[in-house]
Amino acid sequence: MVQVTELGYIGFGVKNADEWKQFATQTVGLELADDGEPDRFYLRMDNWHHRLAVHTNGSDDLEYLGFRVPGPDEFGEMRHQLSEAGINYRVGSDEEAVERHVLEILKIEDPGGNPVEIFHGPEIQFSKPFYPGRRMHGRFNTGTGGLGHCIIRQNDTSAARRFYMQLGMRGGIEYKIRMGNRIVTPVFMHCNDRDHTVAFGVGPQKRRLNHIMVEVDNLDDVGLTHDLVRKHQVPVTITPGKHSNDHMYSFYFRNPSGWMFEYGYGGRPATHQSEYYIEDVYGHQPESGGFGDPD
Numbered sequence: 331m332v333q334v335t336e337l338g339y340i341g342f343g344v345k346n347a348d349e350w351k352q353f354a355t356q357t358v359g360l361e362l363a364d365d366g367e368p369d370r371f372y373l374r375m376d377n378w379h380h381r382l383a384v385h386t387n388g389s390d391d392l393e394y395l396g397f398r399v400p401g402p403d404e405f406g407e408m409r410h411q412l413s414e415a416g417i418n419y420r421v422g423s424d425e426e427a428v429e430r431h432v433l434e435i436l437k438i439e440d441p442g443g444n445p446v447e448i449f450h451g452p453e454i455q456f457s458k459p460f461y462p463g464r465r466m467h468g469r470f471n472t473g474t475g476g477l478g479h480c481i482i483r484q485n486d487t488s489a490a491r492r493f494y495m496q497l498g499m500r501g502g503i504e505y506k507i508r509m510g511n512r513i514v515t516p517v518f519m520h521c522n523d524r525d526h527t528v529a530f531g532v533g534p535q536k537r538r539l540n541h542i543m544v545e546v547d548n549l550d551d552v553g554l555t556h557d558l559v560r561k562h563q564v565p566v567t568i569t570p571g572k573h574s575n576d577h578m579y580s581f582y583f584r585n586p587s588g589w590m591f592e593y594g595y596g597g598r599p600a601t602h603q604s605e606y607y608i609e610d611v612y613g614h615q616p617e618s619g620g621f622g623d624p625d
């Protein structure tokens with residue numbers, strides 16, 4: 331079976347481009363890359379052309395997730411695999427691949443209606459080393475683990491799990507969390523050493539996107555970012571703490587679109603036998619509205 335290897339890029343739409351540029355560079359530490367296109371700008375985390383494509387279309391939500399396969403042979407095999415699974419796909423034109431800065435691309439939709447792209451051959455700019463938008467102690471952890479992970483909206487978590495299994499992912503329920511009167515059982519899917527690359531089932535969401543997690547290789551960057559978030563009066567939605575599933579020491583904060591970034595350090599590799607947890611190791615208390623998404 332062909333497996334996607336990483337979450338390579340994410341596209342999302344925003345209303346306020348200027349506020350986003352300021353926030354992404356000065357608070358998150360991402361590098362702004364602007365190719366002069368009137369309807370978008372890019373955010374870099376490493377030597378890829380970009381990891382986040384920001385479309386100034388006003389949606390303030392997810393536009394697409396890009397999952398990588400190793401090369402042209404796996405790309406061809408993935409087409410066969412999708413057909414066998416009864417998943418409709420459309421191979422993107424050369425122009426569509428150029429637009430994403432990849433060699434080849436195909437487009438599908440997950441059961442929650444989230445646009446998903448499978449690609450190979452991202453443009454890597456070795457001549458343009460990553461230059462953070464503000465000081466950093468270390469680096470973003472990307473490498474074979476991709477850009478990080480995201481939690482997205484699904485109405486039917488079983489159907490979503492089956493869909494992502496058809497892309498070669500593994501995973502399942504990792505938590506049984508009490509939220510008010512309900513027990514919430516989010517599902518976490520992995521395709522590399524990260525505990526999870528995509529997850530869903532955290533309860534009702536107004537937006538497709540709940541959060542994107544980025545990981546740094548130096549604990550001091552979590553502290554520095556937390557200081558900057560507080561200084562810039564950005565709402566912290568989950569206070570610093572440590573997750574039981576990926577062991578990430580992290581905190582969550584709201585971005586100008588209303589969904590969240592999780593900023594983490596020290597994640598452990600995915601377990602290859604299922605486990606579940608009823609709470610985190612410590613910390614991670616809700617604040618300013620917590621984990622849900624506001625209006």
Ligand SMILES: [Fe+2]
Nearest residue numbers: 479541543592
């Ligand atoms: Fe997360």
